[in-house]
Amino acid sequence: MKNTDELLAIATKVLDNAYAPYSHFSVGAALLTTKGEVFTGCNIENSSYGLTNCAERTALFKAISDGERDFSTLLVTGNTDGPISPCGACRQVISELCDPKMPVFLSNQKGQIAEATVEQLLPGAFVGEDLNHDGNF
Structure with a gap:
């Protein structure tokens, strides 16, 4: 199992892969699965900013596209104060x-490292159970 220092080293390495020619704000992420596998992500910008993908979503989407669904830890890093x-x-x-x-x-x-849970990051999150599945909107 990877510890926080190992995840930070992995996220830092992928930070250099960020494509951020407009903001020059690079972000790296390391997503640890319950099986001990790590998926990485960096931000990938686009001149149409709405089409930019963040490091966190890149790591999650890579994992999901590879069939992984069980995650244990996410670490995000950047050159921030x-x-x-x-x-x-x-x-x-x-x-x-x-x-x-x-x-x-x-x-x-x-x-510097701070820790939060997913629910602390987004209290009251809109989740799938909030959708009305009976066909009435």
Whole structure:
């Protein structure tokens, strides 16, 4: 099982792969599965900013596309003054795909690390159970 330092090293390595020619704001993520496998992600920008994909979602989408569904930890890092925090879109995706009690480590390249759970990142998250499945909207 990987520890936080190992996940930070992995996320830091992938941070260099970020495609951020517009914001110059690179982010790296390391997603640990319950089986001990790590999926990485970096942010990938687009000149049409709405088409940009964040590091957290890149890691989650890679894992899902490879058939993985059980995650134990997510670590995110960037070159920020304090521990980096996921955007609202990432928080929603994380809450959809991860257990509410799963730890998420927010870090930076200065060695600062904060910990939260998925549900702490997005309290009152809109989840699948909130959808009306009887066909009436």
